[in-house]
Each structure stands twice: as structure tokens, then as C-alpha cells.
Amino acid sequence: MGNRVFVVGVGMTKFEKPGSREGWDYPDMVREAGTAALNDADVSYDQIEQVFVGFVYGDSCSGQRAAYELGLSGVPIVNVNNNCATGSTALYLGAEAVRGGRADCVLALGFEKMQMGSLSAMYTDRSGPLDKHMEVLARKYEPQNPFAPYMFGAAAREHMELYGSTPEHYAKIGEKNHRHSVNNPYAQFQDEYTLQEVLDSRTIYEPLTKLQCSPTSDGSGAVVLVSEDFVRRHGLADQAIEILGQAMVTDLPESLGVSAISAIGSDMSRKAAELVFEQAGRTIHEVDVIELHDCFSANELLTYEALGLCAVGEGHKLVENRETTYGGRWVVNPSGGLISKGHPLGATGLAQCSELTWQLRGTADKRQVEGAQLALQHNIGLGGAVVVTLYQKAEI
Template sequence: MAADEIWILGINMTKFGKHPDLDTVDLAAEATMRALSDAQVTMKDIGVLAAGNLMGPGRALGQQLQKQVGQTGIPVYNVANACATGATALRTAIMAVKAGECGMGLAVGVEKLAGAGLLGGGGQAKSDGARYEPNGRYGAVATIDGRIGTDTMPGVFAQIGMEYGHRYGGTSFELFARISEKNHAHSTLNPLAAYNKRMSLEQIMGDVMIAYPNTRPMCSANCDGAAAAVVVSGAKLRTLAPDQQRRAVKVSASVLTTDPWEEACQVLPNVNTLTRNAAQQAYEQAGVGPEDLDLVELHDCFATAELVHYDNLMLCQPGEAVPYFESGATWRDGKTPVNVSGGLQSKGHPIAATGIANIWEVCHHLRGEAGDRQIADAKVGLAHVIGLGSACGVHILERSAA
């Protein structure tokens, strides 16, 4: 029988940063064991496993993880969906529980990315051949990255922020840097963040330019990390102990979208429409609106990306993202705190872990367990990720009424 409600029973993220002595399986196992412990269950209680990893060695992560923490014969789904991989793993476990195939599922995401350097652009330019021969989908006779636009992630997302500026005005190098200043300031309260250093606006603007207007601290921090979550149906939860029920967090909405065709979407990725569609569906599913959100963790893979998602998630009126940010609304003491974890720019972005780690952050506040960075009396939160290509995951979470 299909499940009526879905709850997060236990969730965990590892410290983000450099873990030279731990491989992807070790990191995934660490997050998994702690998530199971947080849920007060074991692998024997889990009916489905969804495992996400994007840049790893290509082995079946879920089965590797089972060998590390418990082989119970349950179905495993190994998923990859760009930077939305973690959210996709979670959504896969949720769908299995929601369909009634089992009462409890586990989702895990892990990435080893410390020292990875510049992403996108294929890493190494191919040298042009000795004779020009048309090659590939564009019949190119020589390398086109750098000659016809850029494939680098900082450059692609820079254009996404600049395009918003062209459409609505008000953006500047300094404005984007101020968004990064906020997230670096927020991370000083997060002991699990890869970086905990407050940076001044001058430091951020004066740092190494990667792709204008994104300097290095305005780019997501490549690092190692894992996150895992145990999800449970409402019916199953009601059979568990009062303490498990009290700490459970309700998944009021779980949505995954891709980008519908629009002019230009195959020239420069359109991260706006699919995010807006996901947000719209999520608000409808949850029966809440943006004004009800006590905190938001959104996909600030670059400072230029955070701005457009204020608008896409409908935190502000259409076209009003600049004045909305300038009002202070998204600082931790503002109307709708955004990325109080430090976000991808400072907490870090171990790609496949991100879409579960942002859920952990929201759950942490909803459970009142966020310590120094607790958002007081948080009841409802939203977590958003986007992967180029594109895929967008939005989850809305609510504090347990118990």
C-alpha cells in the first residue's frame, strides 16, 4: 500500500574538507553508520538503498557500501545526476517507500573532490591535429572550448548571474562578492564546514579571478564529504519509539525536475525555469509558501548562482533578487536566512553529498540541534540543488508536531 507520509528518521553528514586517509566507501560508511544510529535502526531495518557518487572510480558504490556496513540482499540503486545526485538518491529512496515497496529506506551521497581544481572544460585541451578533419557533433576541426565560449563551471555560472543582471539590472562585481561575504561569514558557526574563515569584501574581490565576476572564494569549494539519510513511512514511524517520533522530520515535499525546452537553453544552461517549476510543485505539495520558510539551503555553487535562485524559489518578487539581497533578508538574522551552513562556497561542495547534506542542515535546525548557528524556533525549511544538464531537486521539511 502506498505510504501517506514520508519522514526523515535519521540523518548525518561527515565533516567536509580533506580526508586523505578515507576513500569514498569509508566516507559513505561513516555517514551511513551515523545516520542509522541517529535513526536508532540498523541495516536489517532498511528495505532499499540508493547510493550517489559522480566523479568516483565507477564501481557500484551501493554494493561496496553494503560490503562495508551490511549485506542484507536489499535492492540497490546506484544513481548519478550531476550536482543533483544526492537529492536524486534521496528521492529514489523516498519513491520506493512512498510506493509501499518497503517501510524504510537509506540514501547516501559521497564525493572525493579535495584538490580537484577547475571543473568543466574537460581538464586538458586537446592539441589541434596535424590535419584538419571534422570531428564530433559540430564537425569541429580543432578544439572549440575557449574559442566558442567556455565549458568551465565558473564561466558558465558567471554568465547565468550576468544574464539576470542584463534582464533586471542592479548587479555588479561587488554585489555578487557581497553574497559570498555572507556565506563565508555564516560558515564561521559551522564546525563541519570545509572553511570557517570570515572574509572581508575586499579580500573576496581582491582574490584570484577565475571567471569574471567570480573570484576563487565565490566558487564552490572542492572537498571530500558524505551524507546519508534514513527515510520512513508515516505508518512505520507510528510503530516506533516516542523519541524516534519526536526527532523525525516530515518531508512535506520531494520534487525532481528537468529543464523544459526554451530558446537558448541548449546554448547556455537555463537553471531558472526548472528551479521555478520544482519550487512551484514543492510549495503546492507541502501546502506552504515561501513566506512560511524559516531557512533555505540553496545551490550557491557560485555567488552568481545564489542571486538567481532567490527569484527562482520565489523568495522575492520576480526581478527583485538584487533589492531582496540588499535588504539583508538572506543573512542569518534576516527574514529568510539562506545558506546558514556557509553554502557550497564555504561549507564546501562534495558533489553527490551536497543534496543530502543540505537536508541535514535544515533537519538540524528543525530539531533544534544546530547549536551556535540555530535559527530560533525553525519550523519549516527548504533545500534546493541543481545539476547542469539539467536536474533540480527541491525538498520542503517540517518539524515534527510530536
């Protein structure tokens, strides 16, 4: 694994509906989130040796334009784009720089300034990154726009056919995550809904309704990553959170086979989780709190199985037994998740890291998972990449 890596500062903006804050451009977002992370770490920008900036929709070198709001120091700034896993990819690259001994103090930033409406292809004169994935899905389920809920809805249908999950199971996940977000001041939505209201909201692609789908969002997140030596020299042990294990995995042969569940990334999520637990010498049963990629409620249920919370085909049983909310075996998405907190693509992975850092520090206020000692993060992007990260309070 190389050198130990620690999170010592986190920050994020409130996630917002695009256009809801007049004049709020991406440099403003990054200045807000980045300044918060630097202040949290008690680190100045001139101590940062490398910067990794994630965004999906934007011009080349927007990462530099964003980071320049924090200072002009001449350090390397790398622009990162890995679809919805962009934020955690910036985190992964920053951690790799520290892990490999190339830097002692690194900043990972992510932002997104999104267009209203569902995600759509930006370029129509070339092959799309999801062409082959869509071919797999289209063999079983008639394609429909918008493409994202179609893909995850198709995976839910396959699970229903194979294992007996029902539309109500997916709706219960939406109800849970909206309920969790009530206590999150950073969440785009902070409204609680009954299960019936979730079921009765507009159908996007069966079995998914509107209240089971993540919204388009504007926002930013930031994380300061440092070495063990930096923690010791600057007296940061009390606030440091160690990355015990981390893995990035891209599509496997199964991803382009015959399964809709595999096409939306379950196999690469499973592989990444296995690598992380092997690195750390820990198991999923030791984890207390999880932030996972619930772009749609279907993906949360399928990710339960991919991360090993239960056997394949039994994710809906965790829902029935309330095992993934407060009072259950794990608390999954205490932030409200992507469904309710919001999903500015480049910022999502860093917001997940921020939430888990607050949970392990014991500073998550009304969202706090009592006695949280071990935290797991899962962030996926179709086309594809997944990053899984395991954290614990530093022992130095």
C-alpha cells in the same frame, strides 16, 4: 502524494579538501556518515529495505562497495548519478519508495572522492551532456575554461545587463556564506572574510572571484527515510521531520532557448518550487530557513528569484536589504552553503537535508535559526535536474 515520508536519521562527514586526510577513501566516508545516520535514527542496517547511493565520479557498483561498509544484507542497492543533484536524487528515490508503499525504511547515501582542480569532462570522444547548454551561452558570451564558473558567470552578466545587479551584490553573498560557515564544524572552510577580501580574491570569470566559488571536496552524507507506521512503531515522533512536498524537474524548452539564466536551470528550479508549494499547500513566505545550491554566488542570487523569494530581476535587492541572513526574512545557507561548506557532488543534497533536519529539531547549535518551523531545500545539477524539498517537524 501517497504515503507520508519522514526523515528520522541524518549524518555526514566533515567536508575536506581532496587528499587532505591520508588514506581516507570513499568506503571510509560512507561508513562514517552512514553509521552516524543509522545511530541518529536508532535503526540497524538489517532494518533497511532499500539503499540509494549517489556519486558522480566513480566506477560502476561503487555504491555497493560503499554500502557494504554498513552491512551485507542482500537488499537492493541502486547507484545514482545526476550531476550536482545526485545526493538529492538519491533522497528523492528513497522518498518515492516510501511514498509509494514499497518500503518502510530506506537509506539514502551520497559520497564523492574528487580530483584536485576544477571540474572537467571525463570523456572527449562523445557528445557532452552540456553541449546544447554551452551553445546557448556561447551565442552571447565567449566560452572560457573552466566551464562551470563560465556558465554561472555568464548568467550573472546577463542579470547585470538586464536588471542592474553589480559585482558587489554577488560578492556579498560570498561574504555571507563564509561568515555563516564559521559556526559549522562540518564545513571545509570556517574562515570569515570581509567584503573587500571577497572582491579582491582572484577573478575566476567576471564577476565571480575565487571566494564566490564552491571548492572541490571529499565527503559523504546519509539520510534514513521511513513511513508513518515505522515512526509510530519505533517511537520516533520526537525526532522525525516530515517531507511535506518534493519535486524533481529536468530541463524545460526555455533551458535551451536564448537566455544564459535559463541555461543554468532557473526555469526548472522555478517549476520544481511551484510543484512543491502546490503539494504542501504552503508558500515561500512561510519558510524560515533555506539550503540552496550556491555552487557560485551567481546561482544563489538567481535562485532567490526562481524560488519566489522575490520577483524576477530583484534578487540583488534582497542582498542589499540583508534579507537572507540572520535577522532578515529568511536565513539562506546557514551551513555556509556549497561556497564554504564544500561541494562533494554526490553528498551535497544529503548534507543539505542534514542541516535542515538539525535546524527543525533545534539542534544546530550556533547556527540555529530561532523558531525554525518550515525549511526548504534546493539542489541542482546542470544537464540537468533539480530537486526541491519542503520539510517541517513531524506532527503525529
